[in-house]
Amino acid sequence: MTATATEVLETVRAEPTERWSPSVQGWVARLLVLGLIFGSVLWATANVPSYWADRISLAAIYAIIGLSLNIVLGYVGQVSLGHHGFVGIAAFVAAYYATQKAGCTVDTCSFNTFMTATVIAALSGAVAAMLLGLIALRIRGLYLALITLAYGFVAERSIFEIPFLTNGGAGMPATRPDGWATDREFAFLCFFFLAGVIFVDWRLLKSKVGRAILSIKHSEAVAATYGINVTAYKVLAFVLSGLFAGIAGSLFAFHETNVVSNNFNFANALLWVLMVVVGGLGNRIGVVIGSAFFALFPFLLLLIGPLEHFLRDTLHREPDYFTIVIGSGLAILTLIQYPGGIGEQVAPITRWLGGKPFSMHPEGHEKHKAPKKQRSGGLLAKVGLHKSQVSTENNTEELAALGRAVEGSKEDDSE
Amino acid sequence: MKTAIVVGITAALLGLILILGAGDDAGPNAAVVIGVMTGSIYGLVAVGLVLVYKGSRVFNFAQGEFGTVAAFIVFILVEQIDTNIPYWAAVPIGLLGAVGLGLLMERVVVRPLMNAPRITLLVATISFALFTIGMEIILFLPEAKVLRPMIAATDATGKPNGPNIFGYFVEPQNLIAFGVLILLAVVLGYFFSKTDLGLAVLATSQDAFATRVVGIGVERMSRFIWGLAALLGGIAGIIYVPISGTLTPGAMTTGVLIPAFAAAVLGGMTSLPGAFLGGIVIGCVQSLSNWAGFNYSLTIGGVVKPLSSIIPGLPDVAIILVLLFILLARPQGLLGSEA
Numbered sequence: 001m002t003a004t005a006t007e008v009l010e011t012v013r014a015e016p017t018e019r020w021s022p023s024v025q026g027w028v029a030r031l032l033v034l035g036l037i038f039g040s041v042l043w044a045t046a047n048v049p050s051y052w053a054d055r056i057s058l059a060a061i062y063a064i065i066g067l068s069l070n071i072v073l074g075y076v077g078q079v080s081l082g083h084h085g086f087v088g089i090a091a092f093v094a095a096y097y098a099t100q101k102a103g104c105t106v107d108t109c110s111f112n113t114f115m116t117a118t119v120i121a122a123l124s125g126a127v128a129a130m131l132l133g134l135i136a137l138r139i140r141g142l143y144l145a146l147i148t149l150a151y152g153f154v155a156e157r158s159i160f161e162i163p164f165l166t167n168g169g170a171g172m173p174a175t176r177p178d179g180w181a182t183d184r185e186f187a188f189l190c191f192f193f194l195a196g197v198i199f200v201d202w203r204l205l206k207s208k209v210g211r212a213i214l215s216i217k218h219s220e221a222v223a224a225t226y227g228i229n230v231t232a233y234k235v236l237a238f239v240l241s242g243l244f245a246g247i248a249g250s251l252f253a254f255h256e257t258n259v260v261s262n263n264f265n266f267a268n269a270l271l272w273v274l275m276v277v278v279g280g281l282g283n284r285i286g287v288v289i290g291s292a293f294f295a296l297f298p299f300l301l302l303l304i305g306p307l308e309h310f311l312r313d314t315l316h317r318e319p320d321y322f323t324i325v326i327g328s329g330l331a332i333l334t335l336i337q338y339p340g341g342i343g344e345q346v347a348p349i350t351r352w353l354g355g356k357p358f359s360m361h362p363e364g365h366e367k368h369k370a371p372k373k374q375r376s377g378g379l380l381a382k383v384g385l386h387k388s389q390v391s392t393e394n395n396t397e398e399l400a401a402l403g404r405a406v407e408g409s410k411e412d413d414s415e
Numbered sequence: 416m417k418t419a420i421v422v423g424i425t426a427a428l429l430g431l432i433l434i435l436g437a438g439d440d441a442g443p444n445a446a447v448v449i450g451v452m453t454g455s456i457y458g459l460v461a462v463g464l465v466l467v468y469k470g471s472r473v474f475n476f477a478q479g480e481f482g483t484v485a486a487f488i489v490f491i492l493v494e495q496i497d498t499n500i501p502y503w504a505a506v507p508i509g510l511l512g513a514v515g516l517g518l519l520m521e522r523v524v525v526r527p528l529m530n531a532p533r534i535t536l537l538v539a540t541i542s543f544a545l546f547t548i549g550m551e552i553i554l555f556l557p558e559a560k561v562l563r564p565m566i567a568a569t570d571a572t573g574k575p576n577g578p579n580i581f582g583y584f585v586e587p588q589n590l591i592a593f594g595v596l597i598l599l600a601v602v603l604g605y606f607f608s609k610t611d612l613g614l615a616v617l618a619t620s621q622d623a624f625a626t627r628v629v630g631i632g633v634e635r636m637s638r639f640i641w642g643l644a645a646l647l648g649g650i651a652g653i654i655y656v657p658i659s660g661t662l663t664p665g666a667m668t669t670g671v672l673i674p675a676f677a678a679a680v681l682g683g684m685t686s687l688p689g690a691f692l693g694g695i696v697i698g699c700v701q702s703l704s705n706w707a708g709f710n711y712s713l714t715i716g717g718v719v720k721p722l723s724s725i726i727p728g729l730p731d732v733a734i735i736l737v738l739l740f741i742l743l744a745r746p747q748g749l750l751g752s753e754a
Contacts, residue, residue, distance in 0.1 A: 158731065161728055266669060267665065321552045321557075328546035331542040335542065
């Protein structure tokens, strides 16, 4: 023995937890499925009738709007009922720039003009959102929802009625850029922008900024004690949301080719909120699917021949009428029964595509296979954990999950 | 303080009318009369909003739709089925429909989310409102319809039926709105301060758990609140729709809900008298700024332009400015306090 008073023990390294990784065949299968999904979407866009392609580009625009709302609603945890304000302002700015400043005519408009218009529109959306974000610093929760509502109301009743923007009410023309003018080509253009927005959203959420924004949602006080500048990140989240909304607004303007104030009303803003809820708050893939579903819904009804006949000839109702009912019904169902929305329903597939084993449970297949010895009710069962599991030795993950669930259930109502 | 505010606002309105003097149909005093009349409708809807906020701590975006549904039911009875069905028989059925919708909403949406975060419940009320609007579109098509007022605005010879107040012929329907508002203010004020049931409702809104402990059924109170709120919404809808002239799906949500929110917030969101007062103030702000927009002008670059063409939608902007100012400067509103 040495002379030291305390015995120096050999350093024991924690055994590295074995990370499951798919085999080569597994990766090939995943790539094949992924390719099949994207391939069929692109193939469909390239081959369906023109009016379908038109609707698909609208679905992509809705998806961008959904992602924009998702930042405020899903990441920051505030409701924005004024998004038609951002989208509309950006659409009018884009159309105004293209037609009045850059000299696009009804027949031709250069691609560079379109890009410049989109950049300007995105910036104007960001500025519009920043103004709202600055107000949002003082007011939270329900009252902020009211402020966003008021913001949209002012935009709808006042800004969209300014004669030089709306061309005296007749609408501001926005000609699609040369080379991308047909419905099909424009749909692909919208896909490029959607891909860009998804990429930015994804990388940003993985960064320091994203973690900071997410931490604010859970507790502003805790975030502040960790040295996160709550004020700055909140405004940043709004600005980012406005930026995406601006891009969507510009695409919307060129999609419609003539921007009228009627395109952006209160009911639209509400429907956009619902499509994000149905898609799954904070779930990127779910939001994209949900938004596309809301945009395509009337057309999906038409796919079923007998149903179309029933709606049009027996009931004398347009398929469009059913979007609101089905959409809001789904939203109620989502809120009450399936809070994760579409995103949670497709989560096993997206997890599998992301290189994890196929499992219906987020913790992975190991836990899924754990024997269910006793049935226990209450909170533990509610969050998908059983007492037998929690009391096992290696329970840090379960406890963390439980902690998250409990924290989520008593989330403050932010008066 | 609160009494001073009420007295001050009333005096200001009266003073405005007296100082500006009797004028013609388009004068500022007529604008105040119009404002008080529209304001009564906002007040009626705002009272429903306040009631729900007291009971469930949420902004009810479906409050307007209770009114539209009631108006649609009355429309079916008095316009579509038989024009001989008297109005007084149709109104209770319409109100019953509204109350039924309120109870349905309480059961389907509110009760399962009673302990959810308030934002979730808020989105749920939005979903329910949109669902109702969607059903109205499917059942009645989006085209605008006309519902006749309870008492015709002009008699057979074209002479106005209503009284002339400061040079403005007030429609009978507007007088009904104002009368109902005053009546409800008294009845509800008594109900929430003197009766056991009213006090139980207030207790539930303050601390649901403690209320349950002393033996008051929280679910029963919640049902009662939503039923009552739907009744108030229904009354507002049946009165407002003939005044506005058109009945479209979502008529009350697009036309009245946002000014009513402004009124409720102005009154303090928890105060019933505040909601009445807020409604009237918002109505006056709207009609006075509308009047000012046409009667004042600025010279820009040598061209004289009326305010209404410089700022489109001036009355709506004015409402929102009041709302913003209240939220930022006095969040508890004019008469607000806890419960």
